Amino acid sequence: MDMQGTAALVTGGASGLGAATARQLASMGAKVGVIDVNYEAASALAAEIGGIALACDITDTTSILQAMHLARERHGPARILVNCAGIGGAKRLVGRDGSPMPLEDFERIVNVNLIGTFNMIRLAAADMVAQDALVDGERGVIIMTASVAAYDGQIGQEAYAASKGGLTSLTLPLARDLAQFGVRVMTVAPGLFMTPLMYKLPQEVQQSLAASIPFPKRLGKAEEFAELAAHIVGNLSLNGEVIRLDGALRLAPR
Template sequence: MDISGKAVLVTGGGSGLGAATARALAAAGGKVAILDLNSEKGEAVAAETGGVFAHCDVADAASAEAALAKSRAAHGAPFVLVNCAGIGGAGRIVGREGPLPLENFERIVRVNLIGTFNMMRLAAAEMSVAEPDANGARGAIVSTASVAAFEGQIGQAAYAASKGGIAALTLPAARELARFGIRVLTIAPGLFKTPLLAELPEEAQQSLGAAIPYPSRLGTPEEFAHMVKSMIENDYLNGETIRLDGALRMQPK
């Protein structure tokens, strides 16, 4: 699928993996809309990529609908959705102070899993009635899970559950949306040099990188973006969750 000239939505596009993805897809000719809660960062990436910024809470139906409307007004119906918005958070199911507060679990699942589904349903609805390209394709959706979906560590129950849900959503969504010519894919990244990890001391970053078989370093946002672009361009890739982790397998803790 040719990205050039297509309307592209990137959630969490104001920083990290999302910002790198927005830059890569804009460089490929995509008309990018940056959807993010951080207006300052989102507007900066939009200006850099020649795109448009829309303030968006991915887990809120009205906010997401308004963001898609703003993108549609600027670029037309979306042809690509990349879900990069997400949050982390650690907490044991039963800790020293008792059971994990239910709202802590709910917050992470709401943003990561429900937010991904919310954006998927809205974007897919618009894609489904758009004019297909010469190959009958109407769009591609790429979401972000994590290796924690498969090897969640102690203290990652909420995060692993939210990312596992995204991985589990991929195939049934791809099967359902196939009749419209919409592909659904997911990337499960390992340890990447995101703003959160970049705040760690260099020694800590090197220690984390050393645990990765090869290459023994943190992944770069540009490598994630390259994978997104490749997945969008490969018309035969569908319903798949691809690990991008340097052969890392997470230990219990």
């Protein structure tokens, strides 16, 4: 898909992988809606790239519909959706004191990462399928952000791994479901990336994590994720697949 003049939505777009993706798409001519719960940060980025800031909680249907309405008024219906919104968290199933992990901790992560992403997709897809097909029959592209934890989740990552594993499992059925409309669905599973969460860790911890990556022996750059997202948008044959972007990393149990 040619991004020039095409409307795009990026969730979690105010920071990290989402911000890099918003910048990349805008640099290639897309009209980007920066979706985030942090409206102030989204506004700053939108001003930088000539996009629109959209305050939105992806777990709230009304919030999504309001954001999509504003984006549609400014940019027209979106043909590109990149889902980067998500949260982390780790807790052992049974704590040192013998108490079980609170069910709310599991529900909170799954609700944002899996259910929230699906909520965003179902509403955006309805807009995409209603549009006229492009010359190649395509109507839209949807990208989800999983994690290598979906495959080799570590101790304490039950909730996070389950939420990201759900996204990997959603990829093919969503692609098959939307194929009749010319809407593609892809997922990227990043490894260890230099995101705001990683920046908060001590330098020695960052170096230790980087050393665990076979090659390149450094943390991933958000721009590398963004470049892959842009390539997926432009490559019509990429559909129904999950791409690990991890430098051959396989997570150890802890």
